[in-house]
Amino acid sequence: MELEDIVIEGSHKNFFTPSVNFNAKTGICELSGESFLEDTQEFYKPLVDWLEEYTSKIKKPIAFIIKLTYFNTSTSRCILDLLNVLKDYEDEGGDVTVNWHYDENDSDMEEDIEDYMIDTGLTINIIPF
């Protein structure tokens, strides 16, 4: 059964839903916007499952692009889950690129990205805008 793309349009209401675009054909996976959700696990688990299925069944290159301007600490745990799947794939020989775009004035975000690199062992391209 073919892996379907995930496309979620972000929104900023009382909760903040990020925009998601995971493309099974191109292997380009983008997570952007802001993340503050009522049930963080419920939102991110399908994304983690999708990455696990892509990396175990499709096994092509994957480019993971993060452009989150805000995420709460509950989300930060889920981001770690996503990156861990990518790291496992890389360890098995998968072609993984992770690009994290951030506001160049946001030194807190820059530190956080560095910490994700330390934690996962992934090389994350830190790209200021």
Add this chain to the structure above:
Amino acid sequence: MEKVNDKYDFSLYEYHNLLHQNILVSYKGPIDERIMTVIGDNIEIVTNDSTDKARSKIFKIFMELAQNVWLYSAESCTTLSGRRLGMGTLVIGEFGDSYTFVTGNVVRNTDIEPVIEKCEIINSLDRDSLREYRREQRRLAKDGKNKNSGNIGLIQVALTAESPLDIELTPVSDEESFFSIAVKIKKSNSK
């Protein structure tokens, strides 16, 4: 204290005076995402003379501490639709070149000790060690069921504020106390 007004038992003038000096926003009551939106908007308006960076920090700190009150306060109410909302108090004040952000809520004495310990650990660490502590706690947090996510929030607050967590615990009964956390954020926070 004498009754100032015999029409009602509460002096709004005294309350106004208490809050008037240096307090920009104050709120006491239940917290959910809708209330957070309104308070968040208010905070944005009253802090418009500070840098973008400082406002961004205040916003991030507000989001974590407000949600902690919502989820963990021992004092709560239930909406008509059955949602449980934690209740607490939230104040942002302006003192010299800094903002002070404080949240407080009732806690059960049996529950609060590990939180106090976590705050003391947080306050004892330098920035690099605090980042390491956050990495460690993030790894430990499992699924959505972990009790630690409130604590990762506290680590994040200390990192964002670049200042210690000023905590206070005041007993209100045999079983409960009032717990508050205050942080200072410099107005002209720049790189």
